[in-house]
Amino acid sequence: MTSTVNQNVSSQKPFDLIELWLVLWNKKWLIIFLSIVFSAAILAYSLTLPNMYKSTVLLAPQKQQESGALASLGQLGSLASVAGINLGGGSDDTAVYLEIIKSKDFLYNFIEQNNVKVNLFAVQEWNRDSEQLVIDPALYSDGKWKVDEETKESLEPSMFETYERLLKKLSVQQDKVNGLVKISFEHVDPLISKQYVENIVALINKSVREREISEKKESIKYLNEQLSKTNVAEMQNVFYTIVEEQTKAMLLAEVRKDFAFKIIESPIVEERKSSPNRAVICILGAIFSGFFVCISILLLHFIRNNKRQQKVKC
Structure with missing residues (x-):
């Protein structure tokens, strides 16, 4: 019973930051491309918002x-x-x-x-x-x-x-x-x-x-x-x-x-818009786009690894 537990523990890999970094580095061009696509979409959306x-x-x-x-x-x-x-x-x-x-x-x-x-x-x-x-x-x-x-x-x-x-x-x-x-x-x-x-x-x-x-x-x-x-x-x-x-x-x-x-x-007829702040929208959109793409790639990587491990066990 003890040997079985030890085998299961040894088969589990520790959380390796280097491995995560290598996964992201190998997919860097895909991350950059998808981030640019999502950022462009957010920019296009911000341009459709009327000035208030x-x-x-x-x-x-x-x-x-x-x-x-x-x-x-x-x-x-x-x-x-x-x-x-x-x-x-x-x-x-x-x-x-x-x-x-x-x-x-x-x-x-x-x-x-x-x-x-x-x-x-x-x-x-x-x-x-x-x-x-x-x-x-x-x-x-x-x-x-x-x-x-x-x-x-x-x-x-x-x-x-x-x-x-x-x-x-x-x-x-x-x-x-x-x-x-x-x-x-x-x-x-x-x-x-x-x-x-x-x-x-x-x-x-x-x-x-x-x-x-x-x-x-x-x-x-x-x-x-x-x-x-x-x-x-x-x-x-x-x-x-x-x-x-x-x-x-x-x-x-x-x-x-x-x-x-x-x-x-007295109130005046404002010449400067109050919203939307398109610069802030684009900056936050770019940050969250990159973060979302990185998380998605890591999730896919771990899902594939789990499937491979299950096939090896079988």
């Missing part, structure tokens, strides 16, 4: 400051909050606004207002010389989406599909140090990238402003109803103060267009 342009806007969050009159209300301010009236207080709702931008409700509305479906799904490339978009006629032409000949269904993407692709192209980030917000969008057309970023900022400011105005109107309506029900002079003075401040806040919201965010640096 990213436009970015730098924003400063707008903070609502609490007025002196409302600050002096003390416990009555808490009472107003229980009644559903927001008196302000310098709260920072930036995180909420950023989540709103990425929400389905907001982006569905943005998709409907902008020609997002066509620009994200039907556009093949952007002609830099003519500055025109090249639309895939198999998907969209004459202002209509094509129909699948087999299923007879429209090729128009759904709202959720558009939302998912839009979210991949959209970047919303806040600097934790200075609190500034960056919103970026990437597209084959640099003008569309710029327009979409501008429209997103305008839409979030409009949405937040309209919501604020609506809340203030409801608050004023409620306060006036409560004012008509009380005869206590002190309570009437409190209600008058709150109505006055709510009216000021509403008028401020109507006047100030940059209600949620103030633009620090």
